[in-house]
Amino acid sequence: MIRHLTAALVGLTLGVAGAWANPEEGKVHDQTVRSIDGEDVELSTYKGKVMLVVNVASQCGYTSQYKGLEELHRAFKDKGLVVLGFPCNDFGKQEPGTEAEIKSFCESKFSVTFPMFSKIHVKGSEQAPLYKLLTEAKGQVGWNFTKFLVGKDGTILAKFDSGVAPDSKQLREAIEAALAAEAPADQ
Secondary structure, three states: OOHHHHHHHHHHHHHHHHHHHOOOOOHHHHHHEHHHHHHHEEEEHHHOOEEEEEEEEEOOOOHHHHHHHHOOOOOOOHHOEEEEEEEEEEOOOOOOOOHHHHHHHHHHHHHOOOEEEEOOOOOOOOOOOOHHHHHHHHOOOOOOEEEEEEEEOOOOOEEEEOOOOOOOOOHHHHHHHHOOOOOOOOO
């Protein structure tokens, strides 16, 4: 029995050590993504800010949420919130456009000023590393306009499904709580 317990503890220790072996895993701020204009963006740029990471699409029943996301961005950006939009064609092929077309659509239809990024996959074998991290922490993305709330220190705090509108009490309260939280001393 002791031998089995010792083996189990060694296996657990190795598993934990393996999880720590790659310091990149588990840290949103260690991720690099590509902007909609093709520039690499290190998410460490947003250390000390609260991030709302959203997979977006131009031809979705939830596309009107762009307006609410922009309103959230404008209302809370001076308090430390940044909305990050990631176009995705994984659900119903509802984001078929190029980055230039997506950018033009967002700016002309919804006056989007929050950061937008290149089209990515949020599920499947081609899932972007950022979304692998997000979904391992809080569950898979079910559709377009799923929102992940990330704290000032890069901790993944919550996931909100597509049906949770940007102006919902639930989302706003979570954002306000994250903004009110103290940033860790090493920020």
